[in-house]
Amino acid sequence: MITFTNVSKKYDEITVVDELNLSIEDGEFVILIGPSGCGKTTTLKMINKLIEMDKGEIHIDDKNISDINGDELRREIGYVIQQIGLFPNLTIKENILVVPRLLKWKEEKCDKRVHELLELVGMPYEENAMKYPNELSGGQQQRIGVLRALAGEPPIILMDEPFGALDPVTRESLQDELKVLQKKLHKTIIFVTHDMEEALKMADKIVFMSDGKILQVASPEEMLANPADSLITDFMGRHAVTTEEQYHDLTCKEVMFKELIFVSETEKPLEVASKIKKSDHDMAVIVDENAAPKGVVTLDLIKQFQQADKKIVEIADTEVEKVSENKLAKDAFNQMIKDNKNYLLVMDDKNKVTGLITRDVITNSLARLVWGDMDWAL
Amino acid sequence: MGIIAFLDQYGVRLMKAILVHLQYVFISVAIGFVIAFVLAIVLSRYPKLSSIVIPVLGIFQTIPGLVFIGVLFIYLGMKPITVIIALGVYAVFPILKNTYTGIINVDPELIEAARGCGMNSLQILYKIEIPNAMSSIFSGLRMSTIYTVSWAVLAAMIGLGGLGEFVYRGIETNNNTLIIGGAVPAAILAMTLGYLIDLIEDKITPRGLKGGR
Amino acid sequence: MTMRAVLQHLYLVGAASVLTMIFGSILGVAAYLYKSLRGGVLWLVDVLQTIPVLALLGVIMIFFGATSTTVIIGIVLYSLLPMVRNTYIGLEGVDPAIKEAAQGMGMTKWQRLLKIELPLAFPIIFTGIRIAVVTSIGIAVFGAVVGGGGLGSTINRAILIQDMGTLMQATFALMGMAMFFDFGMSYIEKRLQSR
Numbered sequence: 001m002i003t004f005t006n007v008s009k010k011y012d013e014i015t016v017v018d019e020l021n022l023s024i025e026d027g028e029f030v031i032l033i034g035p036s037g038c039g040k041t042t043t044l045k046m047i048n049k050l051i052e053m054d055k056g057e058i059h060i061d062d063k064n065i066s067d068i069n070g071d072e073l074r075r076e077i078g079y080v081i082q083q084i085g086l087f088p089n090l091t092i093k094e095n096i097l098v099v100p101r102l103l104k105w106k107e108e109k110c111d112k113r114v115h116e117l118l119e120l121v122g123m124p125y126e127e128n129a130m131k132y133p134n135e136l137s138g139g140q141q142q143r144i145g146v147l148r149a150l151a152g153e154p155p156i157i158l159m160d161e162p163f164g165a166l167d168p169v170t171r172e173s174l175q176d177e178l179k180v181l182q183k184k185l186h187k188t189i190i191f192v193t194h195d196m197e198e199a200l201k202m203a204d205k206i207v208f209m210s211d212g213k214i215l216q217v218a219s220p221e222e223m224l225a226n227p228a229d230s231l232i233t234d235f236m237g238r239h240a241v242t243t244e245e246q247y248h249d250l251t252c253k254e255v256m257f258k259e260l261i262f263v264s265e266t267e268k269p270l271e272v273a274s275k276i277k278k279s280d281h282d283m284a285v286i287v288d289e290n291a292a293p294k295g296v297v298t299l300d301l302i303k304q305f306q307q308a309d310k311k312i313v314e315i316a317d318t319e320v321e322k323v324s325e326n327k328l329a330k331d332a333f334n335q336m337i338k339d340n341k342n343y344l345l346v347m348d349d350k351n352k353v354t355g356l357i358t359r360d361v362i363t364n365s366l367a368r369l370v371w372g373d374m375d376w377a378l
Numbered sequence: 379m380g381i382i383a384f385l386d387q388y389g390v391r392l393m394k395a396i397l398v399h400l401q402y403v404f405i406s407v408a409i410g411f412v413i414a415f416v417l418a419i420v421l422s423r424y425p426k427l428s429s430i431v432i433p434v435l436g437i438f439q440t441i442p443g444l445v446f447i448g449v450l451f452i453y454l455g456m457k458p459i460t461v462i463i464a465l466g467v468y469a470v471f472p473i474l475k476n477t478y479t480g481i482i483n484v485d486p487e488l489i490e491a492a493r494g495c496g497m498n499s500l501q502i503l504y505k506i507e508i509p510n511a512m513s514s515i516f517s518g519l520r521m522s523t524i525y526t527v528s529w530a531v532l533a534a535m536i537g538l539g540g541l542g543e544f545v546y547r548g549i550e551t552n553n554n555t556l557i558i559g560g561a562v563p564a565a566i567l568a569m570t571l572g573y574l575i576d577l578i579e580d581k582i583t584p585r586g587l588k589g590g591r
Numbered sequence: 592m593t594m595r596a597v598l599q600h601l602y603l604v605g606a607a608s609v610l611t612m613i614f615g616s617i618l619g620v621a622a623y624l625y626k627s628l629r630g631g632v633l634w635l636v637d638v639l640q641t642i643p644v645l646a647l648l649g650v651i652m653i654f655f656g657a658t659s660t661t662v663i664i665g666i667v668l669y670s671l672l673p674m675v676r677n678t679y680i681g682l683e684g685v686d687p688a689i690k691e692a693a694q695g696m697g698m699t700k701w702q703r704l705l706k707i708e709l710p711l712a713f714p715i716i717f718t719g720i721r722i723a724v725v726t727s728i729g730i731a732v733f734g735a736v737v738g739g740g741g742l743g744s745t746i747n748r749a750i751l752i753q754d755m756g757t758l759m760q761a762t763f764a765l766m767g768m769a770m771f772f773d774f775g776m777s778y779i780e781k782r783l784q785s786r
Contacts, residue, residue, distance in 0.1 A: 048494065050490065050493060050494060071493075071496050071497065071498045072496065073496070074493065074494055074495065074496035075495070075496030076496075079491070079494030079495065081487060081490060081491055081494065083485075083487040083491075084487075084491075085485075085487040085488050085490060085491030085492075085494075086491075087488060087491070087492070087505075087506055087509075087510075088488075088510065088586045088587055089506070089509035089510055089512075089584050089586055089587050090584070090586070091584075091586070098492075098495045098497070099495050099496060102495065102496055102497060102501070132584065132585050132586025132587075133586055134586055135585075135586070148495070158494075437766065437770065440725075440728075440729070440765065440766045440769035440770060440773075441762060441765070441766060442729055442732040442743075442746070442762070442765060444732055444733070444743065444746055444747070444750075445732075445746055445758065445761075445762045445765075447750075448746060448749070448750035448758055449755075449758065451750060452750070452753050452755060452758075524640075524641050527643055528642075528643035528644055528645070528646075529643075530643075531643045531644075531645040531646060532645070535736075535747075535750075536750075541643075541646075542645060545645050545646055545649045546736070548649060549649055549652065549657075549736060549737060554653045557649035557650060557652065557653060558649075558650060558653070560646060560649065561642075561643070561645075561646030561647070561649045561650050562646070564642070564643045564645075564646040565641065565642040565643065565646055565647075568641045568642060568643060569638065569641050569642075572641055
């Protein structure tokens with residue numbers, strides 16, 4: 001856990017961070033966002049003491065960071081910058097191993113780690129380890145930048161607009177990869193961006209800053225639904241045609257995911273997994289002969305059990321909540337958030353499954369509300 | 379006079395002159411390099427100090443080498459050390475300036491990334507700054523070496539041998555053979571050393587720092 | 592030390608600089624326009640600078656004797672490098688969009704060169720001129736050995752008779768000269784670049 005207590009920073013009498021209080025839980029993906037000069041980058045860099053604060057305290061777990069030597073602190077915290085900053089004189093392998101070598105890891109452990117990490121981002125060791133940064137594309141370079149931050153197995157990773165310099169397509173695929181990595185590795189990530197789209201997509205918690213102060217701390221859904229300040233509304237979409245009614249009127253049918261994958265109860269987990277993998281989603285709905293729903297199974301769930309000989313229904317989540325197509329979307333959203341569910345099944349009046357509402361659906365429909373009708377399909 | 383005849387008559391003296399010449403160059407460049415390298419690193423740590431020191435060194439550099447040898451000759455007399463000090467001091471300038479600019483111009487993002495990884499300033503210096511300033515350092519070394527070969531010719535002016543002896547003697551006695559006999563080997567020496575330095579640089583520069591970055 | 596020596600020195604530097612500018616810009620333009628010449632020209636001027644000054648002067652003396660002509664030629668050969676290189680780099684660095692626009696307006700190769708490219712490259716070429724002039728002041732000192740006169744002769748004589756006073760005077764005169772040209776031309780350079 002990271003806690004900021006009354007943290008301030010001034011540059012020549014200009015206060016860039018002003019009496020900041022914030023706490024970040026372990027494993028949380030926190031995004032600091034706000035207009036330029038709002039103090040988000042300064043806030044980030046005070047965590048690893050690249051910038052020393054003037055006032056206040058930052059604790060990581062129970063340790064006050066002012067009691068820790070900056071260099072040693074930084075070896076325990078991953079750091080990724082926008083300009084990537086791979087060392088051109090070192091190979092990819094050496095770049096990744098900068099921190100492990102500073103931590104004096106044994107050579108075999110280093111070697112194993114590089115293999116493992118390159119595997120993680122789908123860049124084969126044999127092909128890439130001995131290359132130099134200038135021999136990789138921008139997207140590949142930043143993948144290595146992220147691996148370099150992960151290499152020393154730090155529990156916390158700081159990212160300063162890491163994807164800001166990449167083209168939109170590459171940026172999107174790196175965002176997706178990072179999200180997957182984060183879920184897999186349970187790192188605490190603190191990420192600075194000025195791109196609200198990125199924040200909504202990635203964050204568990206968004207911290208909106210302006211003039212060195214926090215305006216709002218909220219989940220993406222909540223921030224879209226209830227922006228605390230007109231500046232935040234502006235930031236989320238300058239062309240927003242926000243009409244409360246439009247939002248209130250939306251039904252589940254209008255917002256749900258329609259292209260579902262249906263599987264029968266008796267199918268084997270592996271078959272289901274391959275069906276899911278071929279689609280754009282990460283889950284499938286299990287139905288009986290009458291198309292009545294029996295449960296939902298996610299790819300994670302299948303991986304977790306890994307019992308190939310079982311019937312799929314035996315490992316599925318059968319306690320899925322259901323809502324009617326005609327129910328108001330906001331009520332469904334409230335229900336999901338209240339019950340802490342990740343998905344709801346949407347049913348028509350003949351008790352057939354017609355769609356699925358996930359957390360992505362909430363984000364998308366709220367985003368659509370703010371940005372107007374853009375192509376928001378994920 | 380043909381080359382064979384020339385070598386026949388002056389071969390031994392020429393070999394000796396080349397060796398003396400090389401000796402001057404090696405010793406003074408080595409001393410100059412160490413001084414320049416250390417000084418450049420110190421200066422790169424103190425930008426305020428260097429904003430004064432670097433221009434002052436630039437002014438010193440406008441003093442002709444001839445004067446330097448001359449002054450030292452007057453104080454120290456006709457000894458090899460006179461030549462070595464003078465040449466060594468001269469070798470300092472290009473290496474110092476290039477090493478300093480090389481280090482100062484290392485991309486600040488790399489330094490930040492290195493700090494972010496938890497390197498201390500010494501580690502940043504030898505793992506990041508020096509390797510990335512290498513091409514600049516080498517071009518300083520190359521310049522110093524070539525200049526030193528050139529200025530070592532002046533050693534003959536105070537009677538201390540080297541290839542300058544041939545050139546000087548030739549000029550004084552209007553002996554074109556002697557002039558050429560000193561000038562051509564001196565030129566070849568300078569070019570060869572320059573080429574050798576390029577070769578070493580190429581050998582030790584990692585692939586990642588070559589070509590368009 | 593006499594004023595005569597200073598003037599003589601300035602004469603050597605001045606004459607050599609004019610010649611350097613003429614030949615240097617011709618070679619620089621040639622390297623820019625003709626790809627086949629480029630490698631050779633740039634290599635040649637680089638190699639010329641590698642040759643020890645005294646050796647170079649000695650060789651030229653064989654043809655022109657112990658005269659100021661020998662010294663001037665020596666200085667020119669030695670200071671060609673910055674002039675040629677900067678002319679070439681300056682021309683090469685002109686924004687391709689501007690070159691294309693000029694071509695699009697129907698300018699011939701030479702019209703483009705004279706009206707567009709050379710004027711735009713001038714600040715960088717001027718830097719080359721400055722480096723060439725300042726280098727020349729130092730090189731001219733060696734001229735004494737081959738009978739070229741100037742401050743080099745004064746210094747040479749002072750060393751031989753161990754006359755510290757004259758030696759210092761001549762040295763300061765040289766340093767002053769070098770700094771005057773360096774700073775003065777740097778000032779012009781900054782004005783040119785800020786245009």
